[in-house]
Amino acid sequence: MHIREQLAIPRQLPRELDAEERLDNFDEVSKGFDEQTALVEANRCLQCRKPPCIMGCPIGNDIPRFIALMRERKFEEAYWTIRETSSMPSICSRVCPHEFQCEGACIRAKKDAPVAIGLLERFLADWMIINGKNLSPRCAPKNGLKVAIIGSGPAGITVAHALSHRGYNCTIFESLPVFGGMLSVGIPNYRLPRNIIGAELYALQQCGVNVKTGITVGQDLTLSELREQGYSSVFLGIGAYKSKRLGLDGENSTKGVMSGVDYLVKVLTGHEIALGDRVLVVGGGNVAIDVARVALRSGWKNVSILYRRTRDEMPASKMEVHHVEEEGVDLQFLTTPTRIISQNGQLTGVECIRMELGEVDITGRCVPRPQPGSEFIIEADALIGAVGQKVIPVHDATVPVEITPRGTYVVDPVTLQTSVDWIFAGGDTVLGPQTVAKAVCQGLDAAESMHRYMQGLI
Ligand code: SF4
Numbered sequence: 001m002h003i004r005e006q007l008a009i010p011r012q013l014p015r016e017l018d019a020e021e022r023l024d025n026f027d028e029v030s031k032g033f034d035e036q037t038a039l040v041e042a043n044r045c046l047q048c049r050k051p052p053c054i055m056g057c058p059i060g061n062d063i064p065r066f067i068a069l070m071r072e073r074k075f076e077e078a079y080w081t082i083r084e085t086s087s088m089p090s091i092c093s094r095v096c097p098h099e100f101q102c103e104g105a106c107i108r109a110k111k112d113a114p115v116a117i118g119l120l121e122r123f124l125a126d127w128m129i130i131n132g133k134n135l136s137p138r139c140a141p142k143n144g145l146k147v148a149i150i151g152s153g154p155a156g157i158t159v160a161h162a163l164s165h166r167g168y169n170c171t172i173f174e175s176l177p178v179f180g181g182m183l184s185v186g187i188p189n190y191r192l193p194r195n196i197i198g199a200e201l202y203a204l205q206q207c208g209v210n211v212k213t214g215i216t217v218g219q220d221l222t223l224s225e226l227r228e229q230g231y232s233s234v235f236l237g238i239g240a241y242k243s244k245r246l247g248l249d250g251e252n253s254t255k256g257v258m259s260g261v262d263y264l265v266k267v268l269t270g271h272e273i274a275l276g277d278r279v280l281v282v283g284g285g286n287v288a289i290d291v292a293r294v295a296l297r298s299g300w301k302n303v304s305i306l307y308r309r310t311r312d313e314m315p316a317s318k319m320e321v322h323h324v325e326e327e328g329v330d331l332q333f334l335t336t337p338t339r340i341i342s343q344n345g346q347l348t349g350v351e352c353i354r355m356e357l358g359e360v361d362i363t364g365r366c367v368p369r370p371q372p373g374s375e376f377i378i379e380a381d382a383l384i385g386a387v388g389q390k391v392i393p394v395h396d397a398t399v400p401v402e403i404t405p406r407g408t409y410v411v412d413p414v415t416l417q418t419s420v421d422w423i424f425a426g427g428d429t430v431l432g433p434q435t436v437a438k439a440v441c442q443g444l445d446a447a448e449s450m451h452r453y454m455q456g457l458i
Contacts, residue, residue: 001043011113012041019326023296026189029323033116038123042070045115048107053117056105058437059085059444063102063117070120076133079124083137087158087440090125090135090196093118095187096437097286097317129196135203136165142208143167145454148231150217150394153181154436155237155427157200158443159450164207166451171231172209175216175238177269182239183436185265186287188294191320217394223423224398233422233450236401236409237443240428241265242392246282246385250340256347257340260291260386267294276381279303280350282337283386284314289321291384292329303329304378308336308355308368334368337383338375349379389433399423408432415449415458416442424450 015031022029033041045067053063061082069078082089098104098118106114128135145168149156152174160170178184180197201211215221226234243259251257256276260283266273279300281292284307292303305324307314310333314321325331339351354374357366391407402410402419409418409425416426426442428434452458 003046006044006046007111009040009044011044011116012037012119014116014119019323019328022190023327026297028193029190030319032126033119033123035123035127038120039071039073041116042067042120044108046107052105052107053102053115057102058435059441061085061102061121066124067115067117067120070124075124075127079128079133080137082121082124085444086437087161087443088154088200088436089121090129090199091154091183091192092436092440093122093125094192094196095183096435097315099318101435101437125196129199134206135199136161136206139165139207140167142169145169145233146171146229146231147450147454148173148217148226148234149237150234151175151181151237151239151427151429152179152211152213153183153237153239153427154439155239155429155443155446156181156235157204158440159235159237159426159447160204160209161207162444162447163450164204164209168451168454170209172204172211173215173217173221174211174213176265177214179211179213182241182261185268186241186261186290188264188268188290188297190293190297191290218396222398223394223396223401227399227422232454233424235446235450236394236418236423236425236429237427237439237446238391238394238429240389240391240433242390243385244388244390246337246383246387248337248340250342251385253345254340254342254347255345256342256381257383258385260287260384261389263291263384264294267298273298275300275384277302278378278380279382279384280337280378280380281305281384281386283307283388284309284316285386285388286316286320287389288386289316289324291386292324293327295382295384296327296329300382301328304332305329306332306335306337306352308334309357309366310334313357313365336368336370338370340383341377347380347383349377350383351375351377389428391429391432393429401425406432414445415452416446417449417453417458422453424453 066078066081102117103114147168149172164170243261334355337350341349354371355368358369424446426446427439
């Protein structure tokens with residue numbers, strides 16, 4: 001195809017459920033590309049000689065190569081090209097913020113719209129699942145060495161995948177009652193259907209990975225007990241699942257005030273949470289958006305999101321912001337809560353203040369500043385804070401692993417080895433809250449180091 005023809009192809013849109021079709025269920029909103037649409041979109045890729053999209057991908061997926069194979073309808077080969085660097089394309093393609101990663105770097109983003117790399121990756125992963133293909137490469141014969149993986153999120157799954165295929169006996173210990181960590185209880189089904197997580201679990205089990213849920217290491221089982229049970233090495237991939245506080249007086253004691261992660265975990269594990277008629281969510285990331293959309297789907301109709309910066313600075317993916325607005329959530333920008341108002345211990349309202357953007361800080365974003373005298377009150381029955389998460393390290397006095405003042409593990413930046421030589425750590429546990437792709441990247445690095453450690457090479 002001539003480059004002029006390629007440039008004339010507009011970015012293809014995925015099939016989606018209409019807003020009114022979505023609100024009484026948790027069905028996946030985006031249905032992805034069908035084969036014909038995927039092939040049209042694949043033809044938009046210019047096969048750049050020095051592809052910036054690869055630089056934008058935290059795990060360095062060979063994007064032009066998998067797209068070139070797709071064009072030849074070699075879907076299985078294209079999938080395995082991604083699997084050279086990614087342990088879970090079906091999940092990354094759904095939940096990674098592509099516009100800030102590969103698609104943000106795509107050359108076509110400069111003139112019109114980037115190639116829909118995430119949707120092409122998703123098409124391939126779905127094609128493999130729909131066609132009953134094996135998602136697991138051949139497993140090496142078992143070498144007799146045991147590895148314990150704490151946490152079944154993206155970093156833990158990646159370590160289990162990499163080491164089980166090299167012959168190690170891997171056991172994943174998950175404190176939640178379900179496999180997948182926050183993938184299962186922090187990301188709602190309408191963004192990540194449970195059968196997709198189930199397919200990744202099945203692929204791990206096919207290579208002999210043992211998954212034990214409902215076990216909290218440090219409480220039910222100590223690190224030294226794991227050592228005594230013959231585990232040669234341990235990977236800590238416990239994630240960053242504790243919500244940061246809003247910093248308001250009465251936050252912990254007022255009924256109706258709660259954290260976004262707690263709310264998602266409860267609803268997504270089957271609990272009913274009564275919110276009331278007027279729901280306020282605070283934050284601009286995907287957790288805030290998910291809280292609002294889950295509240296809507298749970299029957300609470302009057303939901304607003306307060307964000308202290310503007311739409312342009314929102315860390316949530318643009319598609320999620322588009323979806324939440326389509327579903328009727330009211331977005332209030334340059335607004336932050338300053339005071340909880342309650343009666344008899346029950347939230348009745350929130351005092352807020354308008355913000356303005358000031359100078360750019362070291363993160364490259366403008367610092368929001370309160371506008372004195374702009375305070376106003378919003379009536380509210382629920383206030384849900386989703387302003388970031390932090391790491392709560394494993395509490396285990398039997399093996400004191402060094403942690404930083406912000407609660408993340410101290411690791412060697414190359415090997416991801418902690419202060420205890422047989423314990424490695426990676427993902428949000430080390431980086432603080434990050435994307436799934438970055439956790440996968442650290443899982444791959446940690447698995448390589450653990451292998452070298454167990455073989456006496458480091
Ligand atoms: Fe294709 Fe965009 Fe990557 Fe270039 S930067 S190879 S156009 S996906």
